[in-house]
Amino acid sequence: MTASEIRTEAWLAAAEYFIAINDWPAAEAALRRELLLDSTDARAYTLLARALKYQKRKDEAGRAFFQAAKLEPENPDYLYNLALFHQENGELAAAEKIYLELINKYPAYADALANLGRLYQDSNQPGKALLYYHKDLALRPNDPDSHFNLAFMYLLTGDYSRGWKEYEWRFKRTAVDRTYPHSFTQPRWQGENFAGKTLLVHGEQGFGDNLQFLRYLPPAKRRGGRLLFEIPRQLCKLLQNHPGIDQLLIFDHQQAYPKAFDYYIPLMSLARVFQTDDAGPPPPEPLIKAPGALCRAWRVRLTGKAGFKVGLVWGGHPVPDPARSCPALELAPLLELDDIDFYGLQTGPPAEEARELKQFSSFRGNLGPEWHSFADTAAVIANLDLVITIDTATAHLAGAMGKAVWTMLPFAPDWRWGLEQEKSPWYPSMCLFRQSEPGNWQAPLAQIKTRLNASAVKNLKTRPEPQTKL
Template sequence: MNLGLALLISGNYAEGLAEYEWRSQRSSLDKSSPHFFPHPLWDGNDLQGRTLLVFGEQGFGDLIQFIRYIPQIKARAGQNCKLIFDCQSSLNRLFSNICGLHLAPRNMPLPKFDVRISLLSLPYLLGTTLETIPATVPYLSVAEDINLGAIQKISDRQAQLKVGLVWTSKQTHSTAPKRSCHLTSLLPLFDLQDIHFYGLQKEVSDADRQLISQQHLKLTDLSDYLGDFADTAAIVNHLDLIITVDTSVAHLAGALGKPVWVLLPFAPDWRWLLDCEDSPWYPTMRLFRQTQIDNWESAIDRVAVALSSLVARDDVNIDVMVFPQMEELCQSVAEVPNLDKLFTEARAHHLAGELKEAETLFQGYFSINRSTMKLGIC
């Protein structure tokens, strides 16, 4: 699996997705997981009226990112096939509008089904490459009458630019500290004129609440209005721009087709590739990367410059800040992976004592740059 992650971050999806399938063999997996159900795995053939269970795994962001494959799977399995998705309650309302998908609430007895497949295995099953990612947005939507209280708070505020903000990732994941930044690091953004920010994270620390109050930050905390992802989606739809660290909100905004700027750590997750400022997964997304490990200063400075450029326009058009040149991106990433950057990130993880992450990136580096083997380096 580590080799798969390294291949994926380098843009080699053909080999990387195949290697990524080894994740189902991890000893740490819960034995009650659908990975261990006795039902056969779906091989992509027409199911001729049978029932397919698509089960989720990993985090909310993964589920939001890969739910885009359901229409393709529905077409592949046949119109007479019933698709069941094992769904967490916080996603029920958000996914309820997906045509042809029957939601089975998590922790409730599953309906009978014939074959199964993980949602995260769908890109591999469909032979996804950088060039063939289904990137049409929006592929999620919510009703207009959801979360009217929060929407009213947004409407009441007069500002040229209304920006959603998420600065910390949920701390239950091992990489959360690397992906999160302190609210104090974002203080330069609050000095910008004609912009008001709206906090889109469910958990706000006492220290952050105190900072917001004492510094009189132009930030409205909407955590009380964030019941589930449909609530968050309704808010996102009424904002001009979302700025977030690597969290589920980044995927949600991208899936809704909203402009979203993502702050990424020096060694990012595989889906964000290396060096590029845009994403083949979300055409309305722009990436702001750390240039030094654990240092957000330069990334936030670039965000401030980009925001200043937006509000300086007579007609604020965030779409012009998006980079749609996917064909060039795909070709450059797939054909010429940045080996120096891959090696540097691997070494940074090693020096930080993050051996598992370092191993993943080193394996990818040596699998791509096989000339090092001839030199006796490995």
């Protein structure tokens, strides 16, 4: 090995060390020194692209990924890296072209098949997404992520019988420790009669998921004895005395579970037990009822001049889907309508955007920061005529209460909302308003504004109020 080659390897080793400790500027410096010695090193360009990417220098990272693929065009990994870079930055046409070229040369490149399937999923092309997910699964029949991808598309397209079966693979995914922290010695419930015994149903994933699948608890209860339901603390007050639940348990990583139960099942797995065909989910019965005392307290607060009251939610947590959030100021066309009082129902960091809406006299303020739990949310919703929201837990809560709710969806929606329908298959009181192109909320908001006129208001005001708890 020559002295130059020794120095080259030394700089590469230094760069890999800095990458391992996430010191991206130091890694970049080492790699640029290495490339001064050998400007044809595709591996170094790939590492440089990674260092630039994590420094949010997108254009420079793209050029480095491109250079690596140019130097070694027959190396499929470099082509894959370039395609993935384009995909992560929303440059789907460029990514698609490279993936197709790569798969044509290397048809067994499973990661490329899976990511091309995801690209088509994000492009609202379900047929192509299913095609490439199936090709990926044929190469990796025991890969949990491959099965989970397929589950998403089956459920999105209404193929529930196959979708729920594939959805069970979620417990074998790499991120299972984050999404499923449970370990039980009791057998998992398969739907058999458990008369005289106790079944533990535990919640999973987000607040909205728990509210959405609550409908399966009463039929589970009818198959046996005692039913325990474990949920996050924020939902406990809301669901006290809810039919089908004998005892609520608060989810707590440090809390010891009661040993006196005979079976367990994750909440979302109840769908597979009770929904064995593609007829669609059962309605949310019984409806969730807001606590009566809280309803009365909030009724005093919601004393707007117009009489017709609309709640607004514009932002959600960026995980799992940042595309579902709508900047608050894009709701301005709605706030210009006459004879309507608008109330923010926004919590979390997006609540800060409420200040941008204060310029509109119809905006009566954001109530979300005052809430202690979902019982408060439900009490406010019970006093409104309509909720307009993005895909978030508030949409599920309003739907589960039977409240009129208009849900705005991104171009590539979550599986639970289907592809084209205007009515939700999960909530009879919910209407869906979809983006016609990625990132553009103007079309769904224009539809909402058209419907939110005097005639729509008159019809909505005749809707009966959901009952509340005493």
